[in-house]
Amino acid sequence: MGGKVKIWNPVEIAEQAKNDYASQIFPSLLSIDPSLSLPQMTPLVINLCKDMFKTWSSLGDSCFKVEKISGGITNLLLKVSVKQGDSIDDIITVRLYGPNTEHIIDRFRELQAIKYITAAGFGAEWLGIFGNGIVQSFINAHTLAPSDMREPKLVAKIAKQLQKFHGVEIPGSKEPQLWNDIWKFFEKASVLEFGDSEKQKTYKTVSFKEVHDEIYELQVLSDRLKSPVIFSHNDLLSGNIMINHEEDKLYFIDYEYASYNYRGYDIGNHFAEYAGFECDYSLYPNMNEQYHFFRHYLQPDRPQEVSENDLKTLYVEVNTYALASHLFWSLWGLIQAKMSPIDFDYLGYFFLRYNEYKRQKEKLVSMALSYLLERNE
Structure with missing residues (x-):
């Protein structure tokens, strides 16, 4: 973004990981086209597994079973079961990165994070890396639907888990990346050209001067709130939260952002993602629902002891930054509309997110300014 894209070398990254990661990371130079059908992809995935894990290299193809777990709007997740006797001995997940996603995702930042997130006991273990993806251990759980995130018991679990996640320490710079990333997205999104005349016509209706001014004004305002800087997931939608009800375990997955x-x-x-990809913002949590989350986030063991002042502070902070979420993902949508071959209306997504930003802006900015005035900040 705004510069050269780093060269993705699986062998080099795996060698580097050996020096500062508990487990060996297995590399392969092979790549797999994520646009292929599952039957077309299966022999390629099997070949990748044999190339990456030498103990499987002599196994027959019938020992492998490849299944599609999920296909988001940036990548594809596959489950590979390996049978070496009468039962399944190993299960792994293969994540295929979507084409051109290096324009919106810093893969090196992601891999740096995975090492330490895993060491802290979150998510799946990183096992291998290949030409256009990574291999991880399999998590026996299912992803949530947007409606699940509103269920009070799950809300409490998510809040408690997020509080723990925010305590993860990642070596290196602790500089918050939000505005850096938004400005990079803005630079890229504002100079696109579409071969499709209808898309180009729609794109030309976007006032980038207006968007620029909105970003600047919101950055100035939100900085005044002095929100604590912590290690963040930044993409906590329902598809990135998994639960195993039998074991009562909740997992956050996918650390791309x-x-x-x-x-x-x-x-x-996270609250903005209650609306799902359809952007039904009638599902955005009201104050009481948010306070339920905040209580379990701020004091997981004694949620009812959280002060009214702390609840209000977090309410103002969170809802002001929800505006920034709309700006981030609206610009992301524009870039994806140009770069991604996935069948999704990314251009329409820009307008859904940006229009919601404009609908909520006056009310939320007024609330933040009143809050700051009360505290003479």
Whole structure:
């Protein structure tokens, strides 16, 4: 973004990981086209597994079973079961990165984060890396639907887990990345050209001067809130939360956008995702629903002891940063509309997110200014 894209070398990254990671990371130079059908992809995935894990290299293809777990709007997740006797001996997940996603995702930042997130006991173990993806251990759980995130018991679990996640320490710079990333997205999004005349016509209706001014004004305002900087997931939508009800375990997965960031942004972005990809913002949590989350986030063991002042502070912080979430993902949508071959209306997504930003802006900015005035800040 705004510069050269780093060269992705699986062998080099795996060698580097050996020096500062508990487990060996197995590399392969092979790549797999994520646009292929599952039957077309299966022999390629099997070949990848044999190339990466030498103990499987002599196994017959019939020992492998490849299944599609999920296909998001940036990548594809596959489950590979390996049978070496009468039972399944190993299960892994293969994540295929979507084409051109290096234009919106810093893969090196992601891999740096995975090492330490895993060491802290979150998510799946990183096992291998290949030409256009990574291999991880299999998590026996299912992903949530947007409606699940509103269920009070799950809300409490997510809040408690996020509080723990925000305590993860990642070596290196602790600078929050939100505004750096938004400005990079803006630079890229504002100079696109579409071969499709209808898309180009729609794109030309976007006033980038207006968007520029909105970003600048919101950055100035939100900085005044002094939201704590913590290590953030930054993409806590329902598809990135998994639960195993039998074991009562909740998992956060997919750290493609993870970085140090503002506490208010990570929670505000999560609330915005209640609306799902359809952007039904009638599902955005009301104050009472948010306070339920905040209590379990701020004091997981004694949620009813959280003060009214702390609840209000976090309410203002989170909802102001939810505006930043709309700006971030609207610009992301424009870039994806140009770069991604996935069949999704990314251009329409820009307008859904940006229009919601404009609908909520006056009310939320007024609330933040009143809050700051009360505290003479």
